[in-house]
Amino acid sequence: MRFLRYTSRRTTAAATAAAIALLFLGAASSLPHHNAPAAASVLAGDDNRDGVIDEDESGWDCARMGNKVCGADVPPECEGAGDLLQLCMTVAARPAFGWNGPDGEVEADLPDGRTLLQDLYAKPGDPEFPELLAAYDADWRNHH
Structure with a gap:
């Protein structure tokens, strides 16, 4: 009998650990993925959309930039x-x-x-x- 109580406690602990792991995996899968390369941010006036406003682009302000x-x-x-x-x-x-x-x-x-x-x-x-x-x-x- 003692053996049955030991294995049932052990099984319950293992089952609880597995359930917690599944909960974490489920929660993690609902988060947004950031594995893809980061796209360049779109700035107003960044005509070539490379994330930087260069001197010849429409967003360049010569009095404040460069x-x-x-x-x-x-x-x-x-x-x-x-x-x-x-x-x-x-x-x-x-x-x-x-x-x-x-x-x-x-x-x-x-x-x-x-x-x-x-x-x-x-x-x-x-x-x-x-x-x-x-x-x-x-x-x-x-x-x-």
Whole structure:
């Protein structure tokens, strides 16, 4: 008799565990499945629906996105500056400046940024242009 009570208790415990497992499996099967690759989110203005609003798409706002420079705002001296566009525009917007040396004599008298860029022998795209632009920017920062 003792054997029958032991096996009945054991069977009941196993049956209970199996019932709980079935309940969990049933509940899990009713949840949404996320095994498929995530689809790109649809953004208003994302014309190619890749999840990113690129510069040439209808949702692009040049005043808030990217380098925050709109096409009409780019001075002709900076067209074609590529990665240096923001620095070129900063330099182009600066007023004329100069500084005096320790003896009081004028050491430098530079024109405004646009005139300086127009007068440079190197233009955007030339190998020397980044170095000249950086040098003018460094002069400005050192004296202001």
